[in-house]
Amino acid sequence: MKHFKVYFLLILVVFQSCKEEEKPAETEQQKQSITIYTIGDSTMSDKINPEENPERGWCQLLPQFLNDKATVKNHATNGRSTRSFIDEGRWDSVYKQLEKGDYVFIQFGHNDQKLTNPQRYTNPHTAYRHNLIKFVKESREKGAIPILFTSIVRRKFNEEGTLIDTHGAYPLETRLVAQEYDVPFIDLLYITEKMEESYGVEGSKKLHLHFKPDEVSYFPNGKEDNTHLSVFGATEVAKLAVNALNKKVKGFEAFTKSKTN
Secondary structure, eight states: OOOHHHHHHHHHHHHHHHHHHHHHOHHHHHHHHHEEEEEEEESSOOOSSSTTEEHHHESSSGGGGGGGGGEEEEOTTTTTHHHHHHHHTHHHHHHHHHOOTTTEEEOTTTTOTTTTTTOOOOOIIIIIHHHHHHHHHHHHHOOOOEEEEEOOOOOOOOOOOOBBBOOTTTHHHHHHHHHHTTTEEOOOHHHHHHHHHHHHHHHGGSSEEEETSSSSTTTEEEEESSSEHHHHHHHHHHHHHHHHHHHHHHGGGBOSOOOOO
16 A cells, blocks of 8 residues: 555656646746846937827837836937937947846937038948947847847838939948847838828828817927827837847737737
8 A cells, every 4th residue: 555655656756747847948148137228319218298299209119019027218319310329328328237138129320321420420331230239249148139220211202203312321331230140130120111002192181280270289380200100000100119129039029018009
């Protein structure tokens, strides 16, 4: 009888250990909560007076597609290029906060193009490229995960209804840095180009800030802005970005809600 009890206990232990082995082990990253730091320009940034202001940055609406394991700290700021973001100490502020497993979303280019503003302009093949490399290397120094994004498209259609590129060499340099340094890369320019084209010349206006005089109280004189995003436009861009991140960044799905459509 004693031997039977011993055998029974051994069988129970083996069975229990087999059941535990069947459970997929969570990665360290999936177990913990993380912070997503976003650095970039006005197309990403948080806008003032959200109760009245119809403009949004796409990272301002990013949290609605994330679960409670992820917190967004949006450091993107209106009018900043890679140069001014560094020179003003904004990158140092982010760098000091980074912890292992955090993400750094990097999207610049709109203001790096400002040829008439030496405080913002960067040559895409030299200063812009090296500033992106700085963000990547220093993020990794802290154990954080940098992700490079190309700029969102501007709504610029020609007379024939063709969407025209306005970003020159900056998206290419972003892609090249991503390839050279093996950085996750989201081609947001291409993704948003497809989105703009799908809405067409007139329909795409609702993605941006197109208002007639007195249509919205925040812009009593009206507004025609083909760069910045409406609430609807920012929501759509954030959704597209999260879908791309889930596909291209290993483990990122652990921090997103099950449905983003």
